Amino acid sequence: MNPRQRRGVILMVLAGLCAIALFFVSVNWVGSVNAKVSPLVKTYRATDAIPAYSVIEADDVETVEVPARWVSTSAAVDIKSLVGERVAFNVDEGTYLSDDMLLPRSSLNEDEREIALTVDAKTGIAGRVQTGDFVDVYAVFTNSEGTGGTSRVLVRNVRVVSVRGVETQTAGKGDSFGEEQIIPVTLALQPKAALAVTYADAFATSVRLVGLPPGVTSKNRSNEPESVSGTDLARSGGAS
Template sequence: MNPRQRRGAILMMLAGICAIALFFISISWVGSVNAKVSPLVKTYQAKSEIPAYSVIEEDDIEAVEIPKRWASTSATTDIESLIGERVAFNVGEGTYLSDDMLLPRSSLNEDEREIALTVDAKTGIAGRVQTGDFVDVYAVFTNEDGNNGTSQVLVRNVRVVSVRGIETETAKSGDSFAEEQIVPVTLALQPKAALAVTYADAFAASVRLVGLPPGVSSKNRSGEPELVRRGDLDELEDGS
C-alpha cells in the first residue's frame, strides 16, 4: 500500500469514527427532546432549607414542572396538602417534597394532649409498640440515697399516637458521658395525666411503657395494684 492509499484508508477510518460519534450524539439529543416533551407534572420543592418539625408555609416552597416519569410515586402535587403540614426531618434547599416527608396529622380528641417520651431502646418495649396501641405508663421514684423507692402507675390505657425509629443521644452518667439508644414515643393523654407524666419524665429515676394485650384497654382495671414499695418486694421475696 502506497502512501496515498494509506492516507485514504486513515481518512475513511476517521470518517467512520465521526459517523458513529454523530449517531450516538443524535440518539442522546432525541432522548433529551423526548424527555422534555413527555407529559409534565407540577410538583413542589423547598426554596430554602426547612428545619425538622417546622410548619410549611407558602413562602417556603415553589412550584416546578418536571417530566412525569422523573417524579416519585409519593411526590406531592397538591399545594393544599403541603401548607400547614410539618416536615419530619431537615429538608434541604431544592428538595422535591413528597408525602413521606410529612408528619401525620394529629388524631387527638378535644380533651387530649400530645406528649412525647423517649423510651430506652434496650430495656423499653419500643420494638413492640406501634401507633394505635394502648399502654400503661409506670414511673420509679427513689429517695436521695437511692433506697426505699416506689414504683407506681401514672396512667392506664394510654393511646400511642406515633413511634419513631431508634435514635442515639449522649447522656451523662456520673462524671462521664455515654451514648444511649432511645425511641421517641408520642402519647395521647388527658391534661391532668399529661402533667403527671411530664413531672415523672423530669424527676423520676425512670419512666416505662407497659404493653397491654388487645382489648384490655376497654376493661375495668380498678382492681390492679397502683403502687409498689420496697417492703412489698420483701414480702414477695419471703414468699408471703
C-alpha cells in the first residue's frame, strides 16, 4: 500500500469515527429534548372571550396538547370539569383554563337558598366570620317617630357559604360622601328566613352578624330572647 492509499484509508477511518460520534451526540440531544417536552397532556384554551359568571359551553374551549412539565397543578385536564361550570371573572380569548378560575359549586340543600349581605368591620364581626361558620342575624328597626326601636333576631344558626374579599364602595350621609370598606358574605337560608333577611337588609337601621361559640345549636338556645325593644331595656335598667 503506497503512502497515498494509506492516507486515504486513514481519512476514511477518521470520517467514520466522526460520523459515529455525531450520531451519538444527535441521539443524546434528541433524548434530552424529549425528556423536556414529553409526556404531553391535554389542556383547554378559551376559543373566545368568556364574560365573568358565564356558563362554559363546549364551543367555548379547544383542546391543546402541551408538555406536562408546563402545566400547573390547577390546570383543567378534563373537559368534564369545565363544561357547565361558571368562570369567576372575565377570561380573555386564548387563556388556558384552570380549576382556580371556576366558581365553586353550591353546597346548598334542596330547602336552602343563598342570599348575599354586605357587612363592614362592625356589622361583620370585625372580619372574623369565615366560610363554614355559623352565625345569627340580628336587625334593628326604628319606629316612625324615631324615638325608639326594636332589636330582633331574624334567624339563628345560619351557615356561611362564602366570604369574598374586601371591597370599597362610596357611601354618603347628607351632603357628605366618602368611601367605606365592605365584605360580601353569602348565607344559606330557608326560603322564609331569606325573605326576612332581604326585608331587613332593605329597611332595617342595621343588620348584624353575631358569632356563635362552637357546639351551639338551636336545641340549647330556648332561653334566648327573640327581640328586645327600648321599653324592655328601660324596664330592666339597661337604658336611661
